[in-house]
Amino acid sequence: MIKVENLSTSYKTIDGDIHVLNDLNFTIGDNEIFGIAGESGCGKTTLLKTLYDIIEWPLVIDKGRIVISGVKKDKEYSYESGQIKKTWWNNIAYVPQAAQSVLDPITRLKKQFLDSIPKEDRKMETKEQTLKRVASYLEELSLSPDILEAYPFQLSGGMRQRVIIALATFMSPGVVLADEPTTALDVVVQRGILMMLTRLQKQLKNTMVIVSHDMGVHYQITDRMGIMYSGSMVELGATEDIFKDPIHPYTAMLVNALPRVGDKSAKVGIPGRPPELKNPPKGCRFAPRCPYATDRCKEMVPSFSEIKPGRYAACHLLKEGGSIANG
Numbered sequence: 516m517i518k519v520e521n522l523s524t525s526y527k528t529i530d531g532d533i534h535v536l537n538d539l540n541f542t543i544g545d546n547e548i549f550g551i552a553g554e555s556g557c558g559k560t561t562l563l564k565t566l567y568d569i570i571e572w573p574l575v576i577d578k579g580r581i582v583i584s585g586v587k588k589d590k591e592y593s594y595e596s597g598q599i600k601k602t603w604w605n606n607i608a609y610v611p612q613a614a615q616s617v618l619d620p621i622t623r624l625k626k627q628f629l630d631s632i633p634k635e636d637r638k639m640e641t642k643e644q645t646l647k648r649v650a651s652y653l654e655e656l657s658l659s660p661d662i663l664e665a666y667p668f669q670l671s672g673g674m675r676q677r678v679i680i681a682l683a684t685f686m687s688p689g690v691v692l693a694d695e696p697t698t699a700l701d702v703v704v705q706r707g708i709l710m711m712l713t714r715l716q717k718q719l720k721n722t723m724v725i726v727s728h729d730m731g732v733h734y735q736i737t738d739r740m741g742i743m744y745s746g747s748m749v750e751l752g753a754t755e756d757i758f759k760d761p762i763h764p765y766t767a768m769l770v771n772a773l774p775r776v777g778d779k780s781a782k783v784g785i786p787g788r789p790p791e792l793k794n795p796p797k798g799c800r801f802a803p804r805c806p807y808a809t810d811r812c813k814e815m816v817p818s819f820s821e822i823k824p825g826r827y828a829a830c831h832l833l834k835e836g837g838s839i840a841n842g
């Protein structure tokens with residue numbers, strides 16, 4: 516489980532602070548695939564890095580708390596930001612954006628697997644015994660153990676991504692964070708990666724967090740999802756409900772921009788672009804692009820609150836029951 520409380524972060528730059536995550540509050544459960552969506556630049560990667568505890572200058576946590584309790588078969592971990600690093604690989608794994616560069620292109624994969632498994636998890640094993648475990652894990656994931664002899668540069672982009680996911684999940688972590696795991700891969704390869712992630716989550720019954728700007732990815736594999744806009748969480752709920760009945764005007768635009776099977780009409784993108792984070796609008800950050808925005812929206816930041824059971828949104832225009840009051 517991941518619990519985020521009042522979390523705000525900023526990048527410290529010579530031109531001043533860039534507030535990227537703004538007072539985030541949400542919980543991600545055990546045994547679910549949780550998606551994080553939103554246009555590029557809205558802070559998805561910053562959030563994932565913060566959850567994984569890679570807070571590197573100029574990124575700073577200004578306030579708030581993250582608690583992660585990853586359930587593994589034998590242990591239960593509960594820890595806060597600052598200690599999350601202690602269970603990297605073992606209980607929390609991270610597949611970074613553009614993960615391809617994680618692998619050293621000129622080192623055989625078997626060495627990269629051996630090097631990434633913490634010593635205490637190798638116990639008294641010989642190298643050969645550990646590699647045998649790795650080989651049978653690869654087979655479980657429908658990957659040929661022969662790739663252990665290969666160098667990453669010899670593999671296709673899709674195969675490298677599968678290997679990285681296998682590497683990240685070898686220790687059966689209770690939490691897996693994946694940043695844009697299918698971006699830059701072709702559609703057929705994408706589908707294979709998504710199936711692999713779904714299968715892994717079912718097997719491990721753990722918490723999986725998938726970041727993607729592609730709403731299609733969320734529709735296909737996530738159970739619940741959060742929509743981010745300009746560093747804030749603007750909506751959260753069960754994926755199915757969000758697609759059926761989006762609450763926030765920004766979510767509605769993202770959902771409507773997604774092409775549907777059999778729909779031949781041209782899809783227009785979302786008009787306008789996200790605001791400069793350096794100098795964001797005063798009230799609701801979405802107000803300048805929102806067709807329903809009122810004076811209040813331009814002045815006051817809306818709070819993120821539960822609109823109906825399990826559905827959260829941050830919008831001034833909502834009335835009871837979750838529809839746009841004057842839309």
Ligand SMILES: Nc1ncnc2c1ncn2[C@@H]1O[C@H](COP(=O)(O)OP(=O)(O)O)[C@@H](O)[C@H]1O
Pocket residue numbers: 526528533535553554555556557558559560561562573792793
């Ligand atoms: N190293 C950095 N220094 C200053 N600002 C940064 C840095 N990295 C990211 N940002 C700011 O954070 C914003 C969000 O970035 P990011 O989290 O990568 O968004 P996303 O993953 O949604 O595309 C960027 O638009 C940029 O303004």
Ligand SMILES: [Mg+2]
Pocket residue numbers: 559560561612694
């Ligand atoms: Mg990103």
